[in-house]
Amino acid sequence: MISVELKKVILKELNLDDFDMTDETIAPQVPGWDSLNHVNIILAVEHHFKVKFKSYEVLRLKNVGDLQKLVDSKLGK
Amino acid sequence: MPFNISIDNVLSILKYNPNDPLIFSTSLFLILFTLFLLVYNLMGKNRSAKIFLLIFFSLYFYYKAAGFYFIILVVSAIANFLFGKWIAITENFTKKRLVLILALFVNLGLLGYFKYTNFIIQIINGIGTAQLDPLTIFLPIGISFYTFKSLNYVFDVYFDTLKPTRSLRDFCLFVFFFPNILAGPIDRASEFLPQIDQEPFLSKEDLGKALFLIIAGLLKKVVIADYISINFVDRIFDYPLRYTGVENLLAIYGYALQIYCDFSGYSDMAIGIALLLGFRLMDNFNSPFKATSIADFWRRWHISLSSWLRDYLFKPIQLSLRNLRLFANIIAVVVTFFICGLWHGAGWNFILWGAIHGFMMGFALLIAKPKTKLYNMLGISNTKFLKFFQVIITFHLVAVSFLVFRAPNLQTVSEIFSQIFGFFHKEVFIQFVERLPIIFVLIVLGYIFHFLPVKIEHRVQKMLSDMPLVGKAVLLALAIWLAVQFKSADIQPFIYFQF
Numbered sequence: 001m002i003s004v005e006l007k008k009v010i011l012k013e014l015n016l017d018d019f020d021m022t023d024e025t026i027a028p029q030v031p032g033w034d035s036l037n038h039v040n041i042i043l044a045v046e047h048h049f050k051v052k053f054k055s056y057e058v059l060r061l062k063n064v065g066d067l068q069k070l071v072d073s074k075l076g077k
Numbered sequence: 078m079p080f081n082i083s084i085d086n087v088l089s090i091l092k093y094n095p096n097d098p099l100i101f102s103t104s105l106f107l108i109l110f111t112l113f114l115l116v117y118n119l120m121g122k123n124r125s126a127k128i129f130l131l132i133f134f135s136l137y138f139y140y141k142a143a144g145f146y147f148i149i150l151v152v153s154a155i156a157n158f159l160f161g162k163w164i165a166i167t168e169n170f171t172k173k174r175l176v177l178i179l180a181l182f183v184n185l186g187l188l189g190y191f192k193y194t195n196f197i198i199q200i201i202n203g204i205g206t207a208q209l210d211p212l213t214i215f216l217p218i219g220i221s222f223y224t225f226k227s228l229n230y231v232f233d234v235y236f237d238t239l240k241p242t243r244s245l246r247d248f249c250l251f252v253f254f255f256p257n258i259l260a261g262p263i264d265r266a267s268e269f270l271p272q273i274d275q276e277p278f279l280s281k282e283d284l285g286k287a288l289f290l291i292i293a294g295l296l297k298k299v300v301i302a303d304y305i306s307i308n309f310v311d312r313i314f315d316y317p318l319r320y321t322g323v324e325n326l327l328a329i330y331g332y333a334l335q336i337y338c339d340f341s342g343y344s345d346m347a348i349g350i351a352l353l354l355g356f357r358l359m360d361n362f363n364s365p366f367k368a369t370s371i372a373d374f375w376r377r378w379h380i381s382l383s384s385w386l387r388d389y390l391f392k393p394i395q396l397s398l399r400n401l402r403l404f405a406n407i408i409a410v411v412v413t414f415f416i417c418g419l420w421h422g423a424g425w426n427f428i429l430w431g432a433i434h435g436f437m438m439g440f441a442l443l444i445a446k447p448k449t450k451l452y453n454m455l456g457i458s459n460t461k462f463l464k465f466f467q468v469i470i471t472f473h474l475v476a477v478s479f480l481v482f483r484a485p486n487l488q489t490v491s492e493i494f495s496q497i498f499g500f501f502h503k504e505v506f507i508q509f510v511e512r513l514p515i516i517f518v519l520i521v522l523g524y525i526f527h528f529l530p531v532k533i534e535h536r537v538q539k540m541l542s543d544m545p546l547v548g549k550a551v552l553l554a555l556a557i558w559l560a561v562q563f564k565s566a567d568i569q570p571f572i573y574f575q576f
Contacts (some may be wrong), residue, residue, distance in 0.1 A: 035395075038392070059237035060237055
C-alpha cells in the first residue's frame with residue numbers, strides 16, 4: 001500500500017491537490033508525471049526520505065507500488 | 078500491379094532479389110500472403126504447427142529481401158536468446174552488468190559494422206591525409222529494427238521486469254515475425270511473447286480494425302506517398318532552382334505528408350496483417366502533425382522507436398545525471414536525439430536532423446518556465462487559440478527538419494529557401510492547381526484526413542466491423558483496384574527501408 005507520506009511528496013512535486021493513487025498506478029496516469037518530470041519526482045522522494053537510489057533501481061520501477069517498496073527497502077522497513 | 082507471372086519464371090520471382098523485397102504493396106506479397114493465410118487457418122487449433130509455419134514464412138520473407146544475410150538475423154536471435162538466459166541466471170550484479178555490456182557490444186557491433194563502417198572511413202579520409210578505400214559491405218535490410226527489437230528483450234530481462242522466455246522457438250518468432258521485421262513497429266518482447274501461447278481470438282472489432290488499417294495503409298502508401306513523390310516532390314527537390322518559391326513550399330508540405338503516409342502506411346499494414354494472424358503489435362503513429370510541441374510530436378511519431386529511446390537511453394542518462402536537474406533533462410534529450418538521428422542512417426543529414434530535434438527540445442526545456450508565465454500573464458494558457466498556433470508552428474518546424482532529412486546536401490536546402498524567400502511568384506499557385514490537380518487534391522485530402530477527429534476514424538472502423546464479409550471483401554478489392562490505378566511501373570521502396 002502506498003503511504004500517505006509518499007503520496008504527499010509526489011503530489012507536492014506535481015502541484016496537484018489530490019489524485020487517487022494505488023500500487024498499480026503508473027506514471028503516465030498521473031497528470032504532469034511525464035518522462036521529463038520523472039527526474040524531479042525521484043529527487044524529491046530521495047530528498048524527503050533522505051535516501052539514495054541507484055539508477056538501476058529506479059529504471060526497473062513499473063508503478064507507484066514499486067516505488068513505495070524501494071523506499072521501504074532503503075528505510076529498512 | 079502487373080500479374081505477368083508465368084510458370085517458367087515463378088522460381089526466379091520467388092528467389093532473393095535485393096531490388097524487389099516482399100513489401101506489402103506488391104502483387105507477389107498479396108498472392109503469397111493469401112496462400113499463407115489459407116494454410117495458417119487450415120491448421121486450426123494446432124498452435125505449434127501454426128507457430129512453425131509463421132517462423133518459416135517469416136524467414137522466407139526476410140530471405141527474399143536480404144538473401145543469405147538472413148543468417149545474421151538467425152545468429153542475432155540465438156545470441157540474444159542466450160544473453161537473456163545468461164543475464165537472468167547471473168546472481169552477482171556486477172557480473173550481470175558485464176553480460177549486458179557484452180550483449181550491447183555484440184548487437185551494436187554488428188549494427189555498427191554493417192551500417193557505419195564506410196561512414197567512419199569517409200570521416201577518417203576527410204580528416205587525415207591517408208585515404209582508405211571503402212569496403213564492400215551489404216547492409217542487411219531491417220537490421221536497425223530487429224537489433225532494437227531484440228535489445229528491448231535483453232534490457233527488460235536485465236532490469237528484471239521480464240522473465241526470460243524458455244522457448245527459443247517463441248523468441249525466434251518474436252524477432253523474425255514478418256509483419257514488422259523490415260520497418261517496425263519495434264515491438265516490445267514483454268507485449269509480444271505472452272501472446273504466442275494464447276489462443277488467438279479475432280473478434281468482429283479486430284477484423285474491422287485489421288481491414289481498416291490494411292486499406293488505409295495501402296492507400297496512404299500507394300495513392301498518396303508514392304504518387305506525390307514520383308510525380309511532384311522528387312522533381313522539385315532534385316532541381317529546386319528550376320521552380321518558383323510556390324512549388325518549393327508546396328514540395329515541403331508534400332514531402333512532410335509523403336514521409337508520414339509512406340512510413341505510417343507501412344506500419345498500419347504491418348499492424349493490420351499481424352492482427353489477421355492473431356497478434357497485436359504496438360501503435361506506431363498517432364496523428365503526429367496534431368502535435369503542439371516537438372516533444373509532443375515525438376510522442377506521436379514512430380512511437381515504437383521514440384519510446385524505446387526514452388526507456389533505454391534517455392532515462393538512464395537522465396537518472397544518472399539527476400543532480401543537475403533541468404540540465405540532466407537537457408543533456409539527456411540532446412544525446413538521445415543525436416543517437417536517434419544516427420539510427421536513421423549513416424549520413425550527416427540524419428545526424429543533423431537528429432541534432433536539430435535535440436536542440437529544439439533542449440531549448441524548449443530551457444524556456445519552459447518563463448513561457449508558462451508569459452502564457453498565464455496573457456491569459457492564453459490551455460486555450461484553443463494558443464493550441465492552434467502551437468500546432469502550426471510545430472508542424473512547420475517538423476516539415477523543415479524533414480527537408481534536412483531528405484535533401485542530399487545543405488546546398489539544396491539553401492536553394493529551396495532562396496526560392497521561397499526570393500523567387501516566390503504567388504501567381505504560379507493557380508497554374509499549379511490547374512496543371513497538377515491530382516497532386517494538389519491528394520495533398521489537401523491527405524492533410525484533411527490527418528486532421529479529422531479520431532472519433533471519426535473509430536466510427537469508420539466500427540462501420541467496417543459491422544459490415545458483412547462480402548462487403549468487407551468488396552471494399553478491400555476496391556482499395557486494391559484504386560492502388561493499382563495509382564501505382565507507377567516501378568515500385569518505390571519505403572523511405573524507411575534503408576534503415
